[in-house]
Amino acid sequence: MRKPGTYILIVISLLFGQTEIFAQNNPRQKIAVFVPLYLDSAFDATNGYRYDKSFPKFINPGLEFYEGIQFALDSLNKENTPLEVFVFDTRSTKTLLQEQLNELDSVGLIIAHANAQENWVLADEARIRKVPYINVNLPNDGGITNNPYFVMLNPSLKTHVEMVYRHLQKYFAVNAITVLRKKGQMEDLIKTYLEDFSKSTLSVPLKLNYVDLDDYFTEKQLLPFLDSNRQNVFFAASLDENFNRRLITQVVLAGKHYKTTIIGMPTLDNIEKDFSKPEYKGPEIIYGQPFYNSKMDKVSTQINNHFTTKMFARPSDMVFRGYEVMWKYSKLLTQYKTDLSSNLSNKSNKVFTDFDIQPVLNKQTMTMEYFENKKLYFLKWQDGVIRGVN
Secondary structure, three states, rough: OOOOOOOOEEEEEEEOOOOEEEOOOOOOOEEEEEEOOOHHEEOOOOOEEOOOOOOOOOOOOHHHHHHHHHHHHHHHOOOOOOOEEEEOOOOOOOOOHHHHHOOOOOOOOOEEOOOOOHHHHHHHHHHHHHEEEEOOOOOOOOOOOOOOOEEEOOOOOOHHHHHHHHHHHOOOOOOOEEEEEEEOHHHHHHHHHHHHHHHHHHOOEEEEEEEEEOOOHHHHHOOHHHHOOEEEEEEEOOOOHHHHHHHHHHHHHOOOOEEEEEEEHHHHHHHHHOOOOOOHOOOOOEEEEEOOOOOOOHHHHHHHHHHHHHOOOOOOHHHHHHHHHHHHHHHHHHHHHHHHHHHHHOOOOOOOOOEEEEEEEEOOOOOEEEEEEOOEEEEEEEOOOEEEEH
């Protein structure tokens, strides 16, 4: 149990896998947070922690997101923000998700780190209650339609491909662009999106040359598409990390005298730690990310210092995401109250990143399906160093 604050009192109940934060000022705005904490798995019958001083990997994402939420609540407490927040453990073995929802009286906002099945249930509950539901982790709608209360903060694959296409139009419009891909369902979907954007763009369509590669392609297969007299632009049109690793290393092996740019999908961020290795040096590597934090601001410094001194670890991106989502949208909730749904695109109360929340329309019926964050930061890496963000 944490020491009660002046305006926000935090009570943790492991029995129900739930944390309740009661504001002592009225009117209090109510928020429900759903997060995979695995409390029943982490603690035994006597409330003893099972894993000594370690944290299993399956616990980390939810726990780190929750830590960010707690940091935000501490900050909101200092500003005397009147909130009542219910945090539910979606991995509770004692209470199912629907039972947790039934425990809620009335809330003005739902926030969740959820899997696909939970996402569907929470989105439908938000639709019934007519309150916004913000998902912070899934990059797809999971088939959710006709739900103006559902908000995706992580852009969909279609949005990623569209933003990459526009980025290429802006910076490489006159270049011949080689689209390197492997065979696969997701790769075919990426190609379909590229072809659709080529047909619908109001600007000059890109010159795209599609090349299929097998799993063991070498630099010799890339040489026909490299020219030492011009900028060579490759689009790594695959989500497969092994494909992307091989692509970069084979481009390097083809020769450093080629000036090469590789632009790819967001999964390139998963191998960013490898970019400083010799086999990755040379080409410019670009990919888009919806959540970007340079970690140079005051709040990021405070969070980093806390983790360094108290936990002897570095905070993950999910910690910062938990902080900014709770801070931004609780602020908007206290400002607009029951009218929050009409103000989801409000850009105020920025913390680390910019969100561009826009409605996704059904082109056949011209009705709104849901809201989606359309903002991508394009990170440019070269020789293990970020050369720019735009």
